[in-house]
């Protein structure tokens with residue numbers, strides 16, 4: 001068996017909300033006295049996602065329209081056996097990867113973009129603003145807004161805007177408006193540029209710019225591509241599908257790996273299995289893979305911090321490198337984020353999720369091997385997960401263990417070829 005597919009009718013009917021099953025209480029969001037960030041939430045988010053953000057309901061129905069669009073973008077996504085990689089590593093482990101790279105925009109991000117655009121439209125919003133790092137989230141939201149017939153404005157981190165010029169074309173093809181961040185379009189952007197006109201940008205700054213737009217216009221909502229609870233919720237279609245796929249081949253996960261920026265592809269993949277683990281039904285190791293240049297889970301502090309640089313989001317208890325941290329300009333732009341999903345952070349703090357770091361050279365070496373033996377060119381972000389999965393498979397070889405390793409392939413690398421080219425030419429630091 002090389003590939004486990006599911007029919008369209010197997011697209012989950014409900015998202016799974018781990019807030020109902022946490023081992024400890026979820027730390028409530030808070031605000032600063034002058035910022036009033038909690039009071040601003042209804043001004044920037046649709047009522048649908050805000051309700052989900054705070055919900056304690058274990059399962060939340062996926063609207064019919066969203067399920068229909070999930071079908072249109074090719075869900076359920078297949079689960080592949082990485083036989084080529086197993087042979088290459090000479091491991092007794094079985095390695096599987098979930099193909100989120102096969103969506104029209106090339107990553108898992110559409111799973112939440114479609115839901116967020118749906119709820120915004122339901123509230124009669126006319127525009128969604130957002131940030132994007134690598135461009136995967138911006139592309140997904142531009143397409144989702146186009147499908148829902150609302151406008152989309154994307155603040156794209158300056159350094160990624162330069163590294164991945166064709167992402168701009170993708171967003172424009174879906175009628176999205178792209179603005180490199182920091183920009184002179186917002187008060188906060190101008191403030192950053194006044195201090196440093198060559199600022200490379202960061203996700204935290206781009207978020208502040210997009211929120212500022214939403215606060216200024218009541219027909220404009222803000223949309224976040226990761227971190228918040230409702231985004232983790234929407235992404236659980238990945239894990240819920242995987243559960244069906246693994247049960248079809250009578251397999252249980254021993255190790256599950258995902259890369260983490262704000263935590264959504266990892267959360268979406270593992271949360272339905274974390275429930276099984278907490279219920280005592282499986283014994284699985286959950287691993288978050290992050291860049292050594294932005295080591296939020298491995299070196300950040302577990303404390304309250306803002307999700308953006310200007311301090312416009314509520315205070316969220318998470319692992320953080322500090323909201324003014326500007327990560328080095330690595331190619332894995334989607335992982336250059338100072339904070340983390342508070343749900344992923346809580347589970348990491350409870351030692352239910354462990355974290356590992358990967359270097360930039362390792363990720364491109366990994367991408368080269370994966371392209372060679374599996375035929376798929378992974379996004380630099382996803383290479384973090386593949387690398388950790390490979391390390392685990394090598395450990396299985398040493399210890400002669402036949403474990404099932406499940407990797408989430410969060411995106412393809414076909415618009416990341418500048419990074420791959422630099423690697424092949426020996427120009428990467």
Ligand SMILES: Cc1ncc(COP(=O)(O)O)c(C=O)c1O
Nearest residue numbers: 136226261262263264265334411
């Ligand atoms: C391909 C890909 N994987 C992973 C991520 C990280 O986001 P998250 O941790 O929310 O899955 C991104 C973010 O842009 C991405 O583009």
